[in-house]
Amino acid sequence: MEQSSLLLFLRRMFRRKLVLVAFVVLCAIMLMALLAPWIAPHEPTTIRVVRRLKPPSELNWLGTDEFGRDILSRIVYGARASLGIGLAVVLVSMTVGTLFGLMAGYFRSLDGIIMRVVDALMALPDILLAIFLVAVLGASAFNVVLALSIVYTPRVIRVVRASTLVIRELPFVEAARALGVSTRRILSVHILLNVASPVLVQATFIFAYAVLAEAGLSFLGAGVPPELPTWGTMIASGQQYADQAFWVVLFPGLAIVLAALSLQVVGDGLRDMLDPKLRKAL
Amino acid sequence: MNMDTPSLLSIQDLEVRFRTEDGEVTPVRGVTLSVSPGETVALVGESGSGKSVTSLATMGLLPRPAGRVSGGKILFRQRSGQTVDLATLPLPDLRRLRGAEIAMVFQEPMTSLNPVLTVGEQIAESVRLHMGLGHASALKRAAEMLDLVEIPNARRRVHEYPHQMSGGMRQRVMIALAMSCNPSLLIADEPTTALDVTIQAQILVLIQRLQREIGMGVLFITHNLGVVAEIADRVTVMYAGQVVETGSVGELFRTPRHPYTSALLNCLPARARRGEDGRRVVQSIPGSIGKVGNGCAFAPRCGQATDSCQAGSVLLETEMDRSVRCLRWREILA
Amino acid sequence: MSASPLLVVEGLTKHFGRTPHLVRAVEDVGFHVAPGEVLGLVGESGSGKSTIGRLVLRLIDPTSGTIRFAGEDISKRPERQLKALRRNAQMVFQDPYASLNPRLRVRDIIGEALDAHRLAGGARRTERIGELLETVGLPATHMTRFPHEFSGGQRQRIGIARALAVEPKLIIADEPVSALDVSVQAQVLNLMQDLRQRFGLTMLFISHDLDVVELMCDRIAVLYLGRIMEIGSTDDVVSRPRHPYTRALLAASPKADPDAPKIRRMLTGDIPSPMAPPSGCVFRTRCPMATEECARSIPQLRSAGEDHQFACHYDMAHGERPAAA
Ligand SMILES: Nc1ncnc2c1ncn2[C@@H]1O[C@H](COP(=O)(O)OP(=O)(O)OP(=O)(O)O)[C@@H](O)[C@H]1O
Ligand SMILES: Nc1ncnc2c1ncn2[C@@H]1O[C@H](COP(=O)(O)OP(=O)(O)OP(=O)(O)O)[C@@H](O)[C@H]1O
Ligand code: SF4
Ligand code: SF4
Ligand SMILES: [Mg+2]
Ligand SMILES: [Mg+2]
16 A cells, blocks of 8 residues: 555544544553563562552552552553464464365365364364363463464354355356456455455454453463463452452453453454445545 | 315425435425325336335334424325324324325335244234234134235135245235225335236236225335336326426326426337437436436436526426426427 | 357256255256347246356356357366356346445456456556446546445446456346336446447347347347247247247236236236246246146247247147147
8 A cells, every 4th residue: 555545544544533542542552562661660570478469559550469469560561461362363363264264165165174174163162172272282372372273263264254155156256257357366355355344353352252261271270371471360360359359350351351342443443444335434 | 284185195395304424315305296095196216216215204104313304294184084294193193094094015025024923923913903803803814815915825825924935925915914904095115126027917906906996095106117107097207306297197108298207208118219320229318316406406417408497496387187397398398 | 140150059957956956947948149149038037047147158067058159169168268258258247236346446347357368457457447438438537436436327337348348259248227227227228239339249138128128139038937938039029929928928018108008918826936847838837828738748949930939839820729728
C-alpha cells in the first residue's frame, strides 16, 4: 500500500472513536510489555513475606500477592509472556488453519482426511488435549504455544472451510474458473479475501482463549514454569486467596479482559475496513 | 372521522420517511390511489420506486422506529361502514383490522411461513384468533381453506410443513392464510415473481377466482406489465416514490399519458421494432433513477423535458378516472 | 446451415448425487449452434438450463455425451487442457450481485481475464480495461470502483465486459436480464445485440422469458425436466408450436396487452421432482393429452419440418390425436 492510501486507511479506520480507544489501549499494553524493566516499579520476583497479601497502597499500587510480590510489576512483566503466547498461538493457528481450511473447503478429495483429523482433535475437551500435549512435550513457553496452536487450529479450519464451501459455489468464483484463472489465484484472492472477516473475528476469540487457557494450564501445573509471571499463572496461584485479597486475581483478570476486549474491537474495525461496502460509510 | 369515499381503500398524498445513517430519506412522497370493492388495482414501478413501502405503510408494518408516515392519509372503509385513517389508527385497532379485514401476501412465501409449524396449524391459528373457533373446527376450516386454494389432497396436506411443499404450493398456503378470515382488502406484493410461468398462471387465476367469489378489493403490486394486463382493472404507475399516472388498464396501455408510462411500455421486448438494419430493437430509458431534484422526478430521463419541467414540483392532475403527473402531457399527446 | 457449427452437443447427460437422491438434471440433450447464431434455451426452473451452460463451459463434468467446440471434442478434456476453451467461450451470469467479487475493484475483475491469458500488460492493460468498459457503455474512469458502487444494470455491463475481455467466440448468457427492471433490461438487451453484431458473437441465450428469447434468438430449444421438448427456428417454435408443453408455456405467459385473450387453458399440477421424473414422457403428469402409451415409452425427437423437431408421440398438426384426448 502506498503511503497516502495507508494514511487514508488508518484515518477511516479510526473515525470510530471506540476503535481508536481500543487501538490505543492495545498499543499501551504492548509498550508496557516491551518496556517492562523500565516501567515496573519493583522486581516482579522479589519475595517479601512480611508484605504478603497487602491491599493496594502507596507502595504497591495494585497490592501484593501471597509472597509479597508487587502485583503491578508482575502484571507489567506478565504482559510479555501472556501477549507473546496469545499472539504466537493466533499467528500459528491462523496460518495453518486458513491453509488447511481453504484446502478442505475447495478440494473435495482432501476434505475427508482433513476433517477427520479436525473432528478427532475437536472431540476432546480443549484443556484436556492441551494438558496431554504439554505433558508429552514438556513444560516450556514454546511447548505451550505449540499445544494451544494444535488445540485451536481445528476451529480455524472449521470456520475457513465452512466459508470456503459457500464462497466456492458463488458465481464470481465460477466466473473466474470460466476465465481460466489459476486455482492458486482463486484460492488466494477470490476466496481468501472473502473469508478474511470471519477469520479475523475468530482470531480475536482465539487470542482471548489462548491467554485464558494458558492460565488454566498454569493452574493445573501444566503450563509455563511458575517463576515466569504470566497473567494466567497470577490468577491461577492467587485463586485460593481471592476471598481475602480480591486484588490478587482482580487486576490480572482485568488485564486479560482489557487486552482481549480491545483486540476484539480493533479486529472488528479491521474487518469493517476490509469490506468495501462498509468502508465508504465509515 | 366519517368521510364519504366510495372506495374501500383511498390513499391520499402519502409520504413516508425513513431515518437512516445518512440522514432522512423519503422513499414515498406523493402516492394517491384508491381501490374499490371487487376491483383489482395494479401498482407498478421499477425496483426501489416505493411500492413495497406503500403497502407496508398501509398495513401499518413499517419498520419501527426508523420508518413513519409523515404526511397524507390512508383511508380504509371498515365492514361496519366507518372510515378510518390507517396512518393514525392506534396499533391495537390496526392489529384487529389486519388479518380480519385487510390481508397481505408477500413475494417469498418461505420467509413468511413459520418453518416449525405445519401449514394446517398456521391457518388454524389465524382462524382461531379471528373467528373464535375451537381447535378441531379450526383445523377443519384449515383443510377447507387449502381446498379452496386448490391444493390437492388438502386433508392430508394440512399436516405438512412449509419446506415439504413447492414454491407454488407455499404461495397457495399464503393465500389460504390471507383468505382465512374473508378480508375485504387483499394486498399482494409481487406474489408470483418468484414462481415459474405455468405456476404463476395458476396463482393469477386463483386470485381472480377468489376475488370474484368473495368480492374483495385487491391491490396487486408487481413490476411485470404482462401480469398487469392479465389481472388488473386499473393501474397506478409509480416513479421515484410518486404516483405518475393512474387509469383503467385498457386506456393506460393504449394511450399512456405520462412519458414514463409510455417509455416503460416501449421497453417491453414484445414491443420491439425492426430497425433499418433489420434487427429488432427495444426502446430503452436512458440512465437510471438518480437523485431527484425539485422539479419533475422523471425530467433527467424524459425525452420531452423542457426547462419548465425542472422549475417546481409537478402536481397530480385528475380528470374523470384518470390522473397524470406531467406538465406537458396534453401537448405531447396532441 | 452452410457453415459448420461452432458448438455441437450430443446425448449430453448430467446426473448429480447418488442413487436414492440422484438428480437427473440433464438427460440426453442434443443441439448445435452455427457461428454467429443465437440459440435460446427456455424452460422453467429446474429444467436444466444452467446445467447445460456449465457443462458446455466444462465448469462441471458431463455424466455422458459429447460436446464438440470448434470441431474438437472437449467433453472429457482435463482442466489443464481447457485453456483454449476458456479463451473462446465465456459466460454472463444471472445475478449481477453475486457474479462480481465484492472485494475487488472493477479494474481487477476485468484485468484478471487479461492476466489469465497474458493478453495485455502494463499500460496496455489499463488502456484495454478502459476500452472494454467503454464498449459496454461505462466510463473508463469507473475502473477504480468496487461492484457495490454500481446499479444492477451497470454490474451486468461489467460482467459482459469481463466476458468480452478474452475476445471469445461463444458467449453463454445465463438469464442475463432476469434480475433487472424492464427499462434496464431493455438497455442490456440492446447492448447484447450490438455486441453480437459488432463481434460476430455466437450465443447460447438462457432465459425463462419467452418474449426475451423471441427477441434475442434465431433458434429456440424448449426444455422440461432436463430434456428437449421442442427445438427449431424462433418463428416455428413461437408461431407453430408442435409440442403440448411449448403450447402451454406460450399460453401461460401473460401478454402485456389488455386486449389479448386472458389465460384460460392452464397446466394443472406442479413440476415433478427431477429426483423422480415420470416414466415415459416426462411431461405426461401435466400433459392434457397424455395416454397410456406416454407412460410406457419415451418419445424421441421427430421432425416437423426443416430444422424443427419435437418430442411427442402425437402430432396434432397431422391429426394424430390420441384416443383419450
Ligand atoms: N427500512 C428501510 N430503511 C431505509 N430505506 C428503506 C427501507 N425500506 C425501503 N427503503 C427504501 O425505500 C425505497 C423504496 O423501496 P421499496 O421496497 O418500496 O421498493 P419497491 O418499489 O418495492 O421495489 P422492488 O420492486 O425492488 O420490491 C428504496 O430506495 C429503499 O432503499
Ligand atoms: N450442483 C448440484 N448438485 C445437485 N443438484 C443440482 C446441482 N446443480 C443443479 N442441480 C439440480 O439440477 C436441476 C437443474 O438445475 P439447473 O440449475 O440447471 O436448472 P435451471 O433450468 O437453470 O433452473 P433456473 O431457472 O431455476 O435457473 C435442478 O433440479 C437442480 O436442483
Ligand atoms: S413534466 Fe416534463 S419532464 Fe416530467 S414527464 Fe412531463 S414532460 Fe417529462
Ligand atoms: S408424449 Fe404424451 S405426455 Fe408427452 S407430450 Fe406427447 S401426448 Fe403429452
Ligand atoms: Mg418491493
Ligand atoms: Mg438457472
